[in-house]
Amino acid sequence: MSRKKGQTYTAEQKTKIVLEMLREEMTTSQIATKYKITSQSLGKWKTQFLENASLAFDVSGATKAYRDEIEELKTENDGLAKALGKATIKAEWAAGKLKSLDLINKKSLIESKHNKISVSEQCEVIGISRSHYYYRPAPMSQDDIKLLHRIDEVATENSEYGYRFIHEQLKEDGFSIGKHRVLKYMGILGIQAIYPTKKKLTSLKNQAHPIYEYLLKQYWTKIGRKKSVYVPTPNEVWSGDITYIRINGGFMYLAAVIDWHSKAILSYKISNSMDATLATDVLEDALSKYPKPKIFNSDQGSQYTSHEHTRLLKKHDIQISMNGKGRSIDNIVIERFFRTLKHGNIYINDYETIKDLKEGVKAYIYKYNFKRFHSSLDYRKPMVVFNNLCQYRVIPKIVS
Incomplete structure (x- = not known):
């Protein structure tokens, strides 16, 4: 076409x-x-x-949500309708909708x-x-995709880097790129520095969606100069996030839900778009397989502040927690998993096709959950810890 x-x-x-x-x-x-x-x-x-x-299955219900609003508008604007006519009222109402x-x-x-x-x-x-x-912007070129791959590598290797440091590394690597373009591409990748200070958010917020308080401060402790996090039991805190996954000639997105106590990956999905549906599908899958958590934490991206995602959490009476502004360190548990996945699987395999990518990630997450020792768990395995040392086996599946 x-x-x-x-x-x-x-x-x-x-x-x-x-x-x-x-x-x-x-x-x-x-x-x-x-x-x-x-x-x-x-x-x-x-x-x-x-x-x-x-x-497609309920055409008559399409206008149902607007009936009360339309009736209210008719009542409020009755005097104006008589003076200007129904056509004028409809035009003004439509113009207001278009502005949004x-x-x-x-x-x-x-x-x-x-x-x-x-x-x-x-x-x-x-x-x-x-x-x-x-104006018709050109589709992303292979040079742009190569640049995205390198930004992802630099950010994964140096999680504290903001766009200025990444820009300096790219210049050293021989790329010709400006700082603002680096910041734009970090937004596409969903990358922000994992550093406890105020930095510009690259995760895209929707100003119409409410932002919730960060509820996990109680789980952070300070040992010397280092901060660490400890959640005493499984299903007390879950968190979700989305990361960029490269393949030959393009990229996909991976969304996942992790249990903070056991570090077990409870659900995940690979998709070609980063939207609210992706985040909500993964959460729904996790809730269908495991007892609900007390708290669910995420960043302030529009995928997690969306009405669909927050409504699902409220439906299950789960407390909603969100990272502070510019503080992706607040979701450090899943950020560390993404780093492990990329270094232990994505970069070394350099997948050629989406099918190979999905099969490879599925195998790696099974290995991570059931066969890989985790140092922060006293060298036990995440899903064994999650299931309280039982041999109950649930293989995380890709949400269809």
């Missing part, structure tokens, strides 16, 4: 592309290159598709071949400039 300047995709074409993403046989960057679309657009389409999937949309969704509403309203007029109504509408 070749995309020309100014071209828009039909709903049928978007559905076909999203279904191809959901099969997860290609990375997001590979699909973006194939259809000449940005990775950001693909992510928005996937989110929109999943959020509205239920409408992001740029990609606004652009998707514009019809380039509309026979009565020009593109310029549509842009004016929606609230974007023509230049924003016509």
